Amino acid sequence: MKNTVTSVDVARLAQVSQSAVSRCYTSGASVSDETRARVVSAAKKLGYRPNAIARSLITKKSRIIGVVMSQLDNQFYPLVLEKLSQRLRKDGYHVLLFINDRDESDGVLAEILQYQVDGIVMASTVLSSALARDCADAGSPVVLFNRMSRQSANELHPASAVTSDNEAGARMVARHLVAGGHQRIAYLAGLEASSTNLDRERGFREELALLGTRIHSRAVGNYSFEGAQRAARDLFVKKQDRPDAVFVGSDHMAIAAMDVLRTELGLKVPEDVSVVGFDNVPQAAWGAYQLTTVEQPVDLMIEATATLLREQIDRTATPHAITVPCRLVVRASTRPVTSPARTP
Amino acid sequence: MKNTVTSVDVARLAQVSQSAVSRCYTSGASVSDETRARVVSAAKKLGYRPNAIARSLITKKSRIIGVVMSQLDNQFYPLVLEKLSQRLRKDGYHVLLFINDRDESDGVLAEILQYQVDGIVMASTVLSSALARDCADAGSPVVLFNRMSRQSANELHPASAVTSDNEAGARMVARHLVAGGHQRIAYLAGLEASSTNLDRERGFREELALLGTRIHSRAVGNYSFEGAQRAARDLFVKKQDRPDAVFVGSDHMAIAAMDVLRTELGLKVPEDVSVVGFDNVPQAAWGAYQLTTVEQPVDLMIEATATLLREQIDRTATPHAITVPCRLVVRASTRPVTSPARTP
DNA sequence: TTGAAAGCGATACCAC
């Protein structure tokens, strides 16, 4: 922070008032061509850049959005971060990033709010719902990304949220696996308290029931790579009555699970066991695995996030939730529907 | 940005002067216990939080570091981002994130500078060196992460930089592969103009020469997943005189290459071909591949970055470069040194 | 220790 050249300096050099300089940098102000020319040239000569901090102070708009995230090792989130940052930039916003590491999460909020952010996007699974509420209480527009909060559902503490239709996605998986002739279908859960996991598991369970079957076995991976490795071992270590398919609560965990299946347990995917993920990570993540997955439409979700933020910032609508559809993309990690297993 | 409760409000409620309130929130100010107690209680009652924007305006310190990054699909960078953000937070700094998408890069600088950041970390490969120079010219402390700039080397336009010893790392790879008995060693290059790639390739080439051999074949992947896939096809598609080892310029590309080798070309790693990467991506990235790689010590690099930033911010040292050692971690993607290939 | 007052660098409203 060394840029010591101010609008006053420019005004002096350009022989105009300081107000005139200011007008040249605020859109929709009336400045004569001549004045503007002199200001611009003076500004260039001095290397002047308007001070966004000072501007924020008076306009009461920082043009900064606080983004709270965790689990950047799950490739879904870097992807979201990248697209979100680009999308917000189009609206003239910048991203102040807060990465929270499980335990600590209260300090984050206080720090965010001090920076007078215009809005907050919470894309962190490990964040307590209370936090979102606190933000809302503090008057800051908040959008929950990929998670709903109980409070918002109850309309007690309104917070906007954007999610994909996790339940419907999970139902598709159930139908796909049953149609593929699978008999012993396991579920590898994410963080049990998270809304995504609750919705996915519920949809999966209910649709299986409709199809006359049920979850064969279940383990918890807590949305972490190591957790999913352990869970996969638990599910598949015993040879008898082994699952012949597993629906994993996230792509990130699905990749971990497949590693274990193939490398440690010598199982073939999908010959021995079909694997389905959820989320939509870039190909660089699943690579040769050709993972069948329920894709969340990231672009739509980002767009919805931008919309919800705008609505709250402009106070043009009250907080609400947007749910976008997701779709099942079948790749080589599951057996085709007309599978040998179907006609044993 | 709605927090309309100011220090004046608190002062009124606490029956003290506004200055007194301010002192309670600046470390090293003298306030009596009684005054502090009244202020704190009033602040809590009103939900007061000091306005960081206003503070920055007067102190001329925003406590914000601009971080410029690209290629978040390369897992090395999310990892860096996470650790960097946490490290800077310990110093009381926050991260304003700029993700630049190849083409556009000039606009970024201007936007960063307007926010009066206290410093800038450039971890983007696609950034022109000129940009770093511009920042330095503007008087902003800049640290180049994982890349050197020609200018800084020439001492013409000083910029701090932290890199690992890419050249030494590449030499280790050369020795490892030759010791493993490999005869036809290929190099899969990253972005050809980048300093990392230049250093890695030079070290590799020179060490091979010392060992009495040379690069058998070479292709360019430009540090992208797709580019590396194509490059791997080019290198290995012809069955005759195929390389029996390949040093890939980054882990991200190495994973892409291994995908192609195993899935498309039916080659076994490391039986048919050994693969070595470079960078240090989390296990979630390479998973079952057990990739041999040159690990850059991320924590050391982050620490160096924080140090270089401090030095420049406090003007306690002139810009300079820090190079940290890296180490070869041998895993299952390369044949052991006492390999059958050695005694055919 | 405390309060009054002077800015920090910009925007916004005002007459002209």
Place this chain on the structure above:
DNA sequence: GTGGTATCGCTTTCAA
């Protein structure tokens, strides 16, 4: 269209 002036919320002398 243009220049003066109050103001944004805070830190910082400076007397008291």
